[in-house]
Amino acid sequence: MSEKQAGGRGIQSIEVGGALLQALAAAGRPLALKDLALAAGMTAAKAHPYLVSFSRLGLVEQTSEGAPYALGPFARSLGLISLQQDAPLQRASAELAGLAQALDMTVGLATWTEQGPIVLRVAEPPGPVHLSLKLGAVLSLSQSASGQVLSAAIGWDGVAALWQRAEPTLTEAEVKARLAAVRRQGWARSDESLVPGVSALAVALGTLGATPLRLAFVALAPREWMDARLPGVVQALQQAAQRCAPAAS
Structure with a gap:
């Protein structure tokens, strides 16, 4: 050169x-x-x-x-300083408190790293009882809602190496089919992968040009509560993701 x-x-x-x-x-x-x-x-x-x-x-x-x-x-x-200066991350972070209050659930922001999805930000609900989501926690690829939805957003080529290391018993075809289903649905849910009786639901943010933002909103709630409020939770997270999209495009 x-x-x-x-x-x-x-x-x-x-x-x-x-x-x-x-x-x-x-x-x-x-x-x-x-x-x-x-x-x-x-x-x-x-x-x-x-x-x-x-x-x-x-x-x-x-x-x-x-x-x-x-x-x-x-x-x-x-790496952390770079993330903090990232405009899409700042916009998504600004949504967390409002989501936690509106849903009365713990709401976090996860991002994709070379180790897998990690929790970057957490907002707690206003009520006296809330579920904890640990900052900096590395989440499971296959068992966490964030791992599934971010993998689906990024695509197989961008996540293959990590999936092959983390889930060697799953075939490429099996993982691709799972990610395609998440992509069609537009969200992912995991039950009891973090804590017994607790459900997590995640929605990925959009893209910056043709590049996935590698960010996802995730809400935590008791499983029965998530079952009863599922459509509203999905809608709230998707609308928040859409509000972040115009400035990120």
Whole structure:
């Protein structure tokens, strides 16, 4: 690539070392030195000095000497700051309190990551009793409503690697059929996957151009309550998602 194509003169060593961070992020899990180096297209001997420097900066970390490398606290902080500055996320976050009050349910906002869906924001209902949704919790792909609806919105090509790792007993055809059904329905529901007797219902936000926003509203309620109010909950979450869509398009 020429300097003109790259937007100016760069520092090659940073770009070479950056391939390790890209490979680690793409893997979505800690990697041993030899596996990480292989994924980045270099030898372990070449990768190690970069990883030492990245460790000092907090971009990668190990639980002990010789342990696999994972993204470090500084890398996680960068990711969170990036999300906080994201306009669609800000618009969706502004909807949460109103949804929680209108539905009298705990309502959260989940996003897709290389580890799967995680809970980014939570709004509690005004009543004295509410169900808890833990911030930062990584949710199940197949058992959570958020995992299903976000997978359906993103599409098989974007989620295949994670599904194959998390649910090795499911065939590609089985997962595709499940996601197609969720996509046709426009929402996903899971019963008792988080807490016995509790249901979750999730609706994905739209797209930014042709790219899925990778965000979903999720409401939690006792199963009987969700059964009785299902159409209204679906409508409220879908309308909130639509209100976020015009500014995001």
